[in-house]
Amino acid sequence: MVDAWNHQHEELQKALNLIKQGGDFTNNTLNLQKGEGVYIQVHNVSLLGDVKSAGHYVSGHQGISIPIGSLGGRSVRYNVGRSKGHYEAGATHEAGVDTGQFYITNTRIIFVGTKKTTVIPISTVISANVASGAVTVSSSKLTKTLRVWIGSELEEWVSEWIKLALAVNSEGKDKVAEDLTNQIVELEAAKPNDPINPNGA
Secondary structure (H helix, E strand, O other), X not given: OHHHHHHHHHHHHHHHHHHHHOOEOOOOOOOOOOOOOEEEEEEEEEEEEEEEOOOEEXXXXXXXXXXXXXXXXXXXXXXXXXXXXXXXXXXXXXXXXXXXXXXXXXXEEEEEEOOXXXXXXXXXXXXXXXXXXXXXXXXXXXXXXXXXXXOHHHHHHXXXXXHHHHHHXXXXXXXXXXXXXXXXXXXXXXXXXXXXXXXXX
């Protein structure tokens, strides 16, 4: 219980510091805009997209041949049920189509891959959620949603930072910093006793 409290307190304090200063301006892996700071960076993620499986050719049927008489001494037969072969396209499924880094800054959500880069200004985000190990972001600037696989172990952390980034955009960093400060105060008031040092010695 104490370890969980310490971890939560540490994460809230880190978040408060980053929000107050506007993010990390020392990040040298991203071409930052003026006044832009990085909140979080997630390494080795996968961009998800629709991938078609290979199609296949379906052969036709010969059917059956029925004798119907003769003409000029030659047997005449009628074929029933014969069909030509045809091509069937493969099914579409979701899979990784690129690998790279995922960033949340105070102004943008960014995927930087080996094949392409997708940039979403925070101000254009319509919806954003994290579930089943993937981040899904819809933007008024994109025709398709951005889906990035981050792994289930990072879901809660990334989800909280998306909420913070959106809140900073809509309410301002001072209001978000105030809310985080209040959360820290409430958490400190409910600090559990340390079973090893119950008096905090």
